[in-house]
Amino acid sequence: MTYAVATVSPMKGRQGSDKLSMKMDAVKLVQETLVTLDASAGYVTGAITASRPFIGVAAETVDNSAGSAGDKRIDVWVTGVFYFKTDETAAQTDVGKIAYWDTGSNGGNDQCVIADPGVAMEIGRIVAIEGTTGRWVRIDGYAFRGDGSAS
Numbered sequence: 364m365t366y367a368v369a370t371v372s373p374m375k376g377r378q379g380s381d382k383l384s385m386k387m388d389a390v391k392l393v394q395e396t397l398v399t400l401d402a403s404a405g406y407v408t409g410a411i412t413a414s415r416p417f418i419g420v421a422a423e424t425v426d427n428s429a430g431s432a433g434d435k436r437i438d439v440w441v442t443g444v445f446y447f448k449t450d451e452t453a454a455q456t457d458v459g460k461i462a463y464w465d466t467g468s469n470g471g472n473d474q475c476v477i478a479d480p481g482v483a484m485e486i487g488r489i490v491a492i493e494g495t496t497g498r499w500v501r502i503d504g505y506a507f508r509g510d511g512s513a514s
Contacts, residue, residue: 391426396473441506
């Protein structure tokens, strides 16, 4: 197909640089949980595997579990600071460290972060501690960085 010089705006709208609307897999994703991209299918999911990159934090709760992949869209934050629980004891000395998605023995927890990498994927930098069970994490620059492996 050949395109001529534009005589009307080709814009279909604009997505903000901090939040994207993306098609999702046939799952339920809960607001403020970590999400990945199933790159082979092109849909947002919450399942963590070595080949699925961290893409951000669900900006809303959307239930597509009764539908088919791609039936619904979800807004995903790709920048910002978010609160996450931790299975470790959070300490003030964690501030400034890289935060990792807690893959745990159950194959992944979409709401917990850890400071010890193991084989988990990087999701941001710890910017503050909340008691001993929570961390505030800035995800800027970590979403869409590559596959799900730790570096």
